[in-house]
Amino acid sequence: MYKELYKCCQPPGLTNAYMQEGLDAFKSGQVAMQMNWFAFFPGLYKDQNVGGDKIGFFVNPAGPKGQFSQLGGQGISVVSYSDKKDDALTYVRWFAQPAVQQKWWELGGYSAAKSVVQAPGFPASQPFAPAFLTTMGFMKDFWAEPLYVDLLLDMQKRVHDYVVADKGTAQEALDQLVKDWKKVFADEGKQTN
């Protein structure tokens, strides 16, 4: 299905696109619809050509195993052995305050604080706020294996070869991917071949 979607609906030449390429294709009118991070929606809404009343926002449709969304971006981390640990924690406490989170949302940032998203006026505060609120309801974050970069690179290669370059079948691509991943884990001493 993913391959069909790629073949039917991507603009010519968009064989290796990520968020920026997707935004470019949408803003230049090459595509009528795109999937991207919520972080870009304020900018898209303000865009003179495609924003305002010409744009609409909606949540990811449900997949075969349910409707989920993944949290993007990075959390704030505090280094346990830092000399400035107390300052960092003071900043986190300040940033987590409801008033600061509210201001953050109003300025274009995204907040998952209940004080912000459950406020009565939230759905009407931005055109994309209702979709964001719904998405937060079925957000599912994943524990990231520290080797995820290597695993993702292998997956990108195998899926790309099948979907974009028509190499082999889906089964062969995934079988090859399993071999790649076993190798990655074996290299790290986490699994023996």
Place this chain on the structure above:
Amino acid sequence: MAMQNQVETLADRPAARVAERLALRARGLSDRTVAWLFIAPTILLLLAINIFPLIWAIRLSFTNYKSNLGHLPIRFVGLANYLDILSDEDVWHGLQVTAHFVIFAIAFQVLIGFGLALLINRGFRGHGFWTTVILVPMMLSPVVVGNFWTLLLQPQIGPFNYVVGFLTGVPSASFSTIGDVSLAPWTIVMVDTWMWTPYVMLICLAGLRSIPDYIYEAAEIDRASPWRQFWSITLPMVMPFLMLAVLFRAIEAFKMFDLVNLLTSGGPGSTTELASITLKREAFEKWRTGYSSAFAIILFVTVFGAANIYVKALNRVKRR
């Protein structure tokens, strides 16, 4: 006048003293020692930036070292990296893509470059100007060439698709040369040919200009046809130059990275993933330093070996 003489004398004194000191110091040094003193800095520099990294890479190629996990102990793995590479289908695929690129890029560059050299050598009006115009692509940076060809080949706004669409009637936005599995390998060949044909032309032109006119005059007296003159005089005498051009271009094409990385990044899928792009991915995306060092050594030995065989063939042609 007297003042001027005095100034010259004062200025000459320290210079003369320095020369004397140098002469004293150099006295007793053999010519060979002086020669070594002159070339020593260059040799040291070459050892530091060429030989040392090569030896270091050979050492790393027998380990499981990953430079993003430099704090972990390095384990000696023997020939495992080499065996992994030589039994990896993706590596062989990359080498096939590289071979396709090298063979066709060189073939087109030699044919077109030699043809252009023959044309320029005729000395028509304004040939100097046209020679300069033809040489422009090879003077550009590969990064510049890669970027502007990406724009030229862009399906929606690129002039290339527009011209093809205008000539064939195919809608210009309906196809992408660098995004199509069957067209992308030929597109990188086309762009490399555009950039490096002038280089081959220049070497061929040097070869054509080195042929003495009296040989052609003698051939004309013998009533040899232009075709016969080409096969019996021009081609054999230009052959060493042509072979040299092929050698230089083949080595460069085998190592090709920048232009193709900018044009296609090895895509779509891995259709244009040259060996050098695979190497970069292993070394700087997956950080498999030991593995990629072994791969780099294999590529180096391949190019070095092939170049040596070719140079021997070139020498045989030159001796004829």
